[in-house]
Amino acid sequence: MPAEVLAEIREGLVSWRGSGLSVLELPFTGAKFQTILAEAEQDLRDLLDIPASYRVLFLQGGAFAQFRLVPLNLLRAGESASYVETGYWSARAMAEARALCPVVVAARARKAVPPFAEWRIPPDAAYCHITTNETAEGVQFHEIPVLSRTPLVADMTADLLTGPLDIRRFGLIYASAQKNLGAAGLTLVIVREDLLGRGQDVVPAPLDYTRQARAGNRINTPPTFAIYVAGLMLKWLKRQGGLNVIAERNRRKAAKLYAAIETGGFYHCPVPPPHRSSVTVCFHLPDAVQEAAFLEAAAQAGLLNLQGHPAVGGIRAALYNGVTEAAVDALVAFMAEFAAKHAHR
Numbered sequence: 001m002p003a004e005v006l007a008e009i010r011e012g013l014v015s016w017r018g019s020g021l022s023v024l025e026l027p028f029t030g031a032k033f034q035t036i037l038a039e040a041e042q043d044l045r046d047l048l049d050i051p052a053s054y055r056v057l058f059l060q061g062g063a064f065a066q067f068r069l070v071p072l073n074l075l076r077a078g079e080s081a082s083y084v085e086t087g088y089w090s091a092r093a094m095a096e097a098r099a100l101c102p103v104v105v106a107a108r109a110r111k112a113v114p115p116f117a118e119w120r121i122p123p124d125a126a127y128c129h130i131t132t133n134e135t136a137e138g139v140q141f142h143e144i145p146v147l148s149r150t151p152l153v154a155d156m157t158a159d160l161l162t163g164p165l166d167i168r169r170f171g172l173i174y175a176s177a178q179k180n181l182g183a184a185g186l187t188l189v190i191v192r193e194d195l196l197g198r199g200q201d202v203v204p205a206p207l208d209y210t211r212q213a214r215a216g217n218r219i220n221t222p223p224t225f226a227i228y229v230a231g232l233m234l235k236w237l238k239r240q241g242g243l244n245v246i247a248e249r250n251r252r253k254a255a256k257l258y259a260a261i262e263t264g265g266f267y268h269c270p271v272p273p274p275h276r277s278s279v280t281v282c283f284h285l286p287d288a289v290q291e292a293a294f295l296e297a298a299a300q301a302g303l304l305n306l307q308g309h310p311a312v313g314g315i316r317a318a319l320y321n322g323v324t325e326a327a328v329d330a331l332v333a334f335m336a337e338f339a340a341k342h343a344h345r
């Protein structure tokens with residue numbers, strides 16, 4: 001989290017905009033909270049240039065709930081869905097959808113994004129799902145395909161707002177907030193209006209895209225604190241100069257780290273360069289013993305939470321928007337020092 005946003009959160013917890021009320025004390029139907037919600041939506045729309053034909057929903061349940069909510073909200077009875085499998089999270093999304101509908105794998109690759117020309121999306125698929133950043137493996141879509149016929153649905157939990165995006169390429173985007181928007185508990189859904197009104201009657205109203213869109217996100221109490229924090233993060237992003245500036249900063253952070261991994265042959269990144277993520281950088285040391293020693297020494301040096309995803313192991317540095325270039329420099333310096341000490345043992 002950027003330090004200045006943490007300071008703003010602290011202020012709002014005590015007295016929101018000088019009102020004498022904590023942000024936790026604002027009723028969600030009242031004018032003050034509605035201002036927070038409206039500003040968050042407008043700032044998101046400004047940053048991502050979201051067309052008026054898209055609705056923004058502030059839901060709960062995390063991206064994981066969306067794995068089933070996407071088919072429940074978008075599929076009419078009997079329809080099928082297609083998925084592109086690129087790693088751990090897209091496989092999980094697909095497994096959840098399989099419990100509800102026929103699923104066709106449009107393309108599959110590990111440690112890479114399969115070439116768009118090889119995707120085989122059945123003409124009757126209601127949507128095609130991708131995971132734009134696989135956080136376990138460190139694989140990222142650096143280009144978004146243009147699908148002329150099928151709505152593209154994307155889990156952008158890890159990389160939404162890390163750079164500019166052409167929203168028009170998507171039918172629907174969802175993202176948990178805790179990576180780049182601050183606090184866990186909020187799931188953003190950006191959905192093209194013509195995809196509303198489908199879906200099945202079994203969806204609980206607070207998670208039903210159509211009913212929430214019609215009710216202006218007021219069906220029940222939304223995650224007010226997480227929305228407040230997301231709103232502050234969005235204003236911070238604007239103050240940084242917007243998504244082009246943030247993307248450039250993120251590119252510099254990732255480039256420094258990948259250069260450190262490539263230097264000297266001690267570290268190794270299994271993802272080929274064109275597919276490497278700029279937000280979740282995953283790499284290995286020569287063996288698991290060295291990796292454990294690396295994590296322990298890093299923690300002692302104040303470099304925390306570097307363990308890889310349990311499904312993959314190794315080391316993972318998450319370089320979300322709030323991570324500073326100075327933090328990356330500290331990690332890079334530590335890596336050089338550690339390699340110098342341990343490379344020939």
Ligand SMILES: Cc1ncc(COP(=O)(O)O)c(C=O)c1O
Nearest residue numbers: 062063064089133135157158176
């Ligand atoms: C790409 C991706 N999708 C989905 C999820 C699940 O998000 P949540 O735990 O907020 O439901 C994660 C969590 O790390 C993720 O990285």
